[in-house]
Amino acid sequence: MKPVVKWAGGKTQLLDRLECRMPEEYNRYFEPFIGGGALLLDVSPERAIINDCNIQLLNVYRQIRDGVEDLISIVHEFDAVPCTKERYYEMREAYNRKISGNVQDVECAALTIWINKHCFNGLYRVNKKGSFNVPWNNKQSGDSISEDNLREISDYLRNNDVTILEGDFEAGCEGVGTGDFVYFDSPYVPESDTANFTDYTKTGFEYEDHVRLSRLFRKLSERGAMVMLSNNNVPLVHELYEGFNIYETDVARMINRNADGRKGKEVIITNY
Numbered sequence: 157m158k159p160v161v162k163w164a165g166g167k168t169q170l171l172d173r174l175e176c177r178m179p180e181e182y183n184r185y186f187e188p189f190i191g192g193g194a195l196l197l198d199v200s201p202e203r204a205i206i207n208d209c210n211i212q213l214l215n216v217y218r219q220i221r222d223g224v225e226d227l228i229s230i231v232h233e234f235d236a237v238p239c240t241k242e243r244y245y246e247m248r249e250a251y252n253r254k255i256s257g258n259v260q261d262v263e264c265a266a267l268t269i270w271i272n273k274h275c276f277n278g279l280y281r282v283n284k285k286g287s288f289n290v291p292w293n294n295k296q297s298g299d300s301i302s303e304d305n306l307r308e309i310s311d312y313l314r315n316n317d318v319t320i321l322e323g324d325f326e327a328g329c330e331g332v333g334t335g336d337f338v339y340f341d342s343p344y345v346p347e348s349d350t351a352n353f354t355d356y357t358k359t360g361f362e363y364e365d366h367v368r369l370s371r372l373f374r375k376l377s378e379r380g381a382m383v384m385l386s387n388n389n390v391p392l393v394h395e396l397y398e399g400f401n402i403y404e405t406d407v408a409r410m411i412n413r414n415a416d417g418r419k420g421k422e423v424i425i426t427n428y
């Protein structure tokens with residue numbers, strides 16, 4: 157199974173390197189910053205607790221689980237109309253009406269998927285009022301989904317013990333115990349001041365959040381959980397995770413401001 161949405165920081169390219177660092181055995185799988193869920197979908201653990209603070213994204217997972225056929229047919233209806241500039245902005249308005257009305261239904265999930273395929277770089281960015289404001293990517297056609305992949309994800313979510321939580325990562329880790337595995341893939345510490353990218357949702361992920369995350373990493377280690385984390389290879393990250401195993405790795409970047417910045421060094425950190 158593969159991610160349904162292209163997501164900033166998506167881990168498809170790092171899968172091999174992440175999987176070879178995962179423990180061979182663990183009780184439950186926790187992923188408190190699920191995003192596009194590349195690792196979860198590739199590993200497909202039988203018992204998992206996933207979490208994110210982006211409610212539109214979580215609605216996509218819930219609708220895939222509970223109404224995959226309806227979701228597929230609505231996305232096909234959307235795809236049947238060629239995407240002109242006018243069409244994109246109309247659809248974006250419809251999406252924003254769902255967001256402002258707090259309507260999380262199957263149509264909203266279909267819009268999230270369709271917009272993700274037609275917006276610039278698959279970004280999810282909202283303004284101060286909470287309205288989605290990413291421009292069109294200038295692509296007129298193409299399928300927004302792979303039906304087989306969606307059905308497979310639906311079967312996976314229904315036939316396994318997968319809990320979907322909504323909120324902050326700390327709350328998403330309350331249930332972590334001895335022998336559980338946790339993978340943290342938070343928004344990254346910026347590589348430099350010009351690469352600051354924190355607009356995942358209304359609230360960015362700030363310095364304090366990184367400190368909070370590193371404290372939680374230590375706390376879960378004391379609880380006997382196996383914890384893995386990815387981030388940029390920058391001094392702050394080395395400082396926050398001093399004493400743990402820090403592996404450096406190269407990765408090609410999909411979402412970045414300029415082509416020169418597409419190759420970057422990242423780290424994978426483990427407490428085991």
Ligand SMILES: C[S@@+](CC[C@H](N)C(=O)[O-])C[C@H]1O[C@@H](n2cnc3c(N)ncnc32)[C@H](O)[C@@H]1O
Binds near residue numbers: 195207208324357360
């Ligand atoms: C780097 S992305 C995860 C990418 C994911 N691993 C993938 O393969 O697509 C980070 C995610 O963290 C979420 N996020 C940001 N701040 C958060 C918070 N305080 N608590 C929980 N989730 C948060 C964002 O909505 C985003 O989906």
